Amino acid sequence: MGSLHGQVAFVTGASRGIGRAIALALAREGAAVAAAARSKPALEELCGELKNFGSRAVPVCLDLRSEDSIRNAVAEAVSLLGPIDILINNAGIMALHKIVDTPTNVWDEIMSTNVRGVFLLCREVVPSMIERRKGRIINIGSLAGRRGYEEQGAYCASKHALVGLSKVLAIETQKFGIRVHVLSPGGVLTDLSRELRASRGEPEDSTEWITPEEVAQAVLYLCTQEGAAMTDELCLRRFASEPWR
Numbered sequence: 001m002g003s004l005h006g007q008v009a010f011v012t013g014a015s016r017g018i019g020r021a022i023a024l025a026l027a028r029e030g031a032a033v034a035a036a037a038r039s040k041p042a043l044e045e046l047c048g049e050l051k052n053f054g055s056r057a058v059p060v061c062l063d064l065r066s067e068d069s070i071r072n073a074v075a076e077a078v079s080l081l082g083p084i085d086i087l088i089n090n091a092g093i094m095a096l097h098k099i100v101d102t103p104t105n106v107w108d109e110i111m112s113t114n115v116r117g118v119f120l121l122c123r124e125v126v127p128s129m130i131e132r133r134k135g136r137i138i139n140i141g142s143l144a145g146r147r148g149y150e151e152q153g154a155y156c157a158s159k160h161a162l163v164g165l166s167k168v169l170a171i172e173t174q175k176f177g178i179r180v181h182v183l184s185p186g187g188v189l190t191d192l193s194r195e196l197r198a199s200r201g202e203p204e205d206s207t208e209w210i211t212p213e214e215v216a217q218a219v220l221y222l223c224t225q226e227g228a229a230m231t232d233e234l235c236l237r238r239f240a241s242e243p244w245r
């Protein structure tokens with residue numbers, strides 16, 4: 001029996017990239033998975049795969065920019081799978097602009113998806129965790145939440161804000177037995193980083209980039225951490241990058 005058997009996980013951004021790999025890893029460990037994003041066909045295809053592991057899996061339409069969509073998505077997941085034990089706030093977007101060239105709508109879109117959406121989703125899910133004195137939240141940050149990167153002003157601001165949100169959520173929920181982790185990867189091979197790699201002239205199939213499956217392994221580690229030890233933040237840098245940066 002898998003280490004997450006009997007647990008219900010809600011994974012945002014599950015339609016592709018890191019979120020998809022996380023959903024697969026959690027299902028392999030026996031969790032029931034609500035796979036959430038905007039692209040329903042991709043979620044349906046994924047859930048078909050998750051069911052091959054014997055996992056209960058449901059596709060859930062979610063647009064993190066909409067409060068109503070978040071409320072409906074959580075209600076749907078809970079009604080189909082039961083209360084959420086593990087919340088993975090993974091969905092996120094980025095755009096490359098110097099701060100002086102960043103259009104206001106791009107700034108708003110990034111903050112709305114990467115920070116406001118996480119806040120709203122936590123506000124929807126955490127009360128039931130508090131009631132049940134049980135829960136785990138993993139917020140997928142980024143090394144851009146620890147330092148600045150040129151042309152990533154809005155993205156860096158959003159990921160720094162996510163760390164602040166996570167710190168306060170951890171302080172406010174620890175007494176109820178809830179564990180809040182931030183997982184901060186460096187460059188991962190996905191659609192999101194493709195634009196970045198292209199702008200730097202890096203090869204498409206670079207072997208130096210972290211794979212989504214490696215991030216998912218780190219999520220599994222955090223999901224199964226119990227007892228006296230607690231990891232507030234786990235950083236994953238590319239082995240080829242500079243140590244301690």
Ligand SMILES: NC(=O)c1ccc[n+]([C@@H]2O[C@H](COP(=O)([O-])OP(=O)(O)OC[C@H]3O[C@@H](n4cnc5c(N)ncnc54)[C@H](OP(=O)(O)O)[C@@H]3O)[C@@H](O)[C@H]2O)c1
Nearest residue numbers: 013015017018037038039063064091092187188190192193
């Ligand atoms: N790739 C990297 O190098 C890297 C490094 C560090 C951290 N991260 C972080 O890892 C997370 C996942 O990134 P990724 O590389 O896997 O990106 P990705 O391949 O572009 O996937 C992004 C996911 O977020 C979902 N999403 C986007 N906007 C949404 C919205 N408004 N509502 C609901 N879902 C939305 C997308 O689904 P739909 O389009 O179907 O809605 C998709 O499933 C992000 O938080 C990112 O900041 C990535």
